Amino acid sequence: MSKHFSECPFRIGYGYDVHQLEEGLPLWLGGIKITHTHGLKGHSDADVAIHALCDAILGACALGDIGKHFPPSDEKYKGIDSKILLKEVIMMIHQEGYKIGNADLTIAAEKPKLLPHIDNMRECLSNIMDCLIDQISIKATTTEKLGFTGREEGISASAIVLIYKANED
Numbered sequence: 001m002s003k004h005f006s007e008c009p010f011r012i013g014y015g016y017d018v019h020q021l022e023e024g025l026p027l028w029l030g031g032i033k034i035t036h037t038h039g040l041k042g043h044s045d046a047d048v049a050i051h052a053l054c055d056a057i058l059g060a061c062a063l064g065d066i067g068k069h070f071p072p073s074d075e076k077y078k079g080i081d082s083k084i085l086l087k088e089v090i091m092m093i094h095q096e097g098y099k100i101g102n103a104d105l106t107i108a109a110e111k112p113k114l115l116p117h118i119d120n121m122r123e124c125l126s127n128i129m130d131c132l133i134d135q136i137s138i139k140a141t142t143t144e145k146l147g148f149t150g151r152e153e154g155i156s157a158s159a160i161v162l163i164y165k166a167n168e169d
């Protein structure tokens with residue numbers, strides 16, 4: 001069911017997510033698997049960066065959040081690849097007539113070093129999001145050993161997204 005949006009052709013959205021680190025789990029971040037001693041725990045593959053991004057995109061369209069569309073209580077999402085969820089979210093905004101303008105993400109992780117993986121993540125996400133790599137920015141930061149990210153208990157991610165109304169012809 002299509003919603004009635006305001007006349008403004010641009011909308012922005014913000015998303016934030018946290019997942020706990022556990023030894024021995026695979027680490028999925030920004031759609032790619034990264035070699036590390038610990039991975040993130042969740043009902044899905046726990047890709048915290050994709051989850052923040054999905055929430056930002058859904059937020060831009062006032063469509064709720066990922067938990068509303070893909071409930072963690074539903075067995076069908078157990079272990080699911082978050083790239084599948086992102087693709088579904090993109091389809092939802094396309095249905096409303098919107099496309100991705102740009103997205104900017106920050107991942108807070110004490111370890112591992114993410115810089116060598118950032119461009120692979122951007123390429124992976126831009127392919128799913130039907131946009132160019134330069135429309136996706138991903139940054140990494142430590143939290144200087146402070147807080148739960150600093151103690152390597154978890155990783156957080158935040159995302160901001162601009163979407164625009166695409167021409168109908």
Ligand SMILES: Nc1ccn([C@@H]2O[C@H](COP(=O)(O)O)[C@@H](O)[C@H]2O)c(=O)n1
Binds near residue numbers: 112114140144
């Ligand atoms: N997991 C991380 C965290 C940070 N980086 C890169 O290091 C730079 C410095 O980090 P600070 O937290 O000291 O500001 C940061 O700008 C990133 O380029 C990283 O690669 N992986």
Ligand SMILES: C[C@@]1(CO)OP(=O)(O)OP(=O)(O)OC[C@H]1O
Binds near residue numbers: 017042043045046066
């Ligand atoms: C991705 C979903 C899928 O069930 O589960 P989790 O991996 O637990 O992730 P979270 O960010 O806690 O919640 C969102 C859920 O939609």
